[in-house]
Amino acid sequence: MNLKSQTLPELTALFREMGEPGFRAKQVYTWLHKGVRSYDEMTNLPQTLRQKLAQQYPICPPEVVRKQQSQKDGTIKYLWRLSDGNCVETVLMRYHYGNTVCISTEVGCRMGCAFCASTLGGLVRRLEAYEMLDQVLFTQVDSGLPVSHIVLMGIGEPLDNFDNVMRFLELVNSPEGMNISMRHISLSTCGLVPKIDLLAEKKLQLTLSVSLHAPNDEIRNQIMPVNKAYPIQELLDACRRYYQATSRRISFEYAMINGVNDTPEAAKELLRRLKGLPAHFNLIPLNHVEESPLKPSTKKAVAQFQKILEDGGVPATVRRTLGGDIDASCGQLRRKYTRTNP
Numbered sequence: 001m002n003l004k005s006q007t008l009p010e011l012t013a014l015f016r017e018m019g020e021p022g023f024r025a026k027q028v029y030t031w032l033h034k035g036v037r038s039y040d041e042m043t044n045l046p047q048t049l050r051q052k053l054a055q056q057y058p059i060c061p062p063e064v065v066r067k068q069q070s071q072k073d074g075t076i077k078y079l080w081r082l083s084d085g086n087c088v089e090t091v092l093m094r095y096h097y098g099n100t101v102c103i104s105t106e107v108g109c110r111m112g113c114a115f116c117a118s119t120l121g122g123l124v125r126r127l128e129a130y131e132m133l134d135q136v137l138f139t140q141v142d143s144g145l146p147v148s149h150i151v152l153m154g155i156g157e158p159l160d161n162f163d164n165v166m167r168f169l170e171l172v173n174s175p176e177g178m179n180i181s182m183r184h185i186s187l188s189t190c191g192l193v194p195k196i197d198l199l200a201e202k203k204l205q206l207t208l209s210v211s212l213h214a215p216n217d218e219i220r221n222q223i224m225p226v227n228k229a230y231p232i233q234e235l236l237d238a239c240r241r242y243y244q245a246t247s248r249r250i251s252f253e254y255a256m257i258n259g260v261n262d263t264p265e266a267a268k269e270l271l272r273r274l275k276g277l278p279a280h281f282n283l284i285p286l287n288h289v290e291e292s293p294l295k296p297s298t299k300k301a302v303a304q305f306q307k308i309l310e311d312g313g314v315p316a317t318v319r320r321t322l323g324g325d326i327d328a329s330c331g332q333l334r335r336k337y338t339r340t341n342p
Helices: 008-017 022-032 047-056 129-143 158-172 193-202 217-223 232-246 264-273 299-311 332-337
Strands: 063-069 076-081 087-095 098-103 106-108 123-126 149-152 185-189 207-211 250-256 279-285 316-318
Touching: 008 022, 076 129, 087 129, 098 129, 123 158, 129 158, 149 158, 158 185, 158 193, 185 193, 193 232, 207 232, 232 250, 232 264, 250 299, 264 299, 279 299, 299 316
Parallel strands: 098 149, 149 185, 185 207, 207 250, 250 279, 279 316
Antiparallel strands: 063 076, 076 087, 087 098, 106 123
């Protein structure tokens, strides 16, 4: 068990079982959520307690395998090695409203989207709550930049790791921890309808970001296998239920793929399907994936697509590239350093 995956009440109960006073749990909890790498840094704890904790509950901080920083906009991309040797990617992006960290929720992914490098090796394993929290904590510590916003949009499908992700959200939202507001957190999904409904029941006030990437089943079936289980109309119905339960506008991710989903007709079909659903579109210039034949849309096609959506009353923005001068191919480095799934 890693203590960083425990809530403060759980940690307090554990310490009392160990014969320690409850206030020690809060001290440890506070230190862990500052991103310490060793119990020796917890200077207000007795040495005997530090030694006992180190023996029974190792902290297991991640190690930086590779770090890239853009000279253009300060974007930082990390490749972290976890305690079992697997690696995940994290990206820190700087905006006028604060610093956003994009974290991974799994080592690999089993969703099989045709445009994504992260899924090529399949799912190796799901991350524990502390391993997600560590990405936020140690990105903040290493960069020296305070993190104010989080997006669960790196490697992996967050809703396929539902329980650990919910635990992570509880921890990162904790007033005794990082205390990051749910309204500053976005969770991305490729469209696992039952889990979207389960998330809606929790009314967490985070932003649900749905990877749509197509206006109809014919196109979406070709590039996103999940659509065969949960067709686009079922997905959009779930989005409507989520909005009704939370009053939170849905954000749709849309990778612009040349000749596949970027036509004016596709944009108009989206407007028809989304009628009455408060939404925002994030148009994503497609990253090059060496193993995929898919190509990014032209700037002209992206601009035309954006104009049609906005003229139809749906706000649409174009996501900036990762720094412009750093490797933006999420998953490429991870595959190089990750153990294969046995």
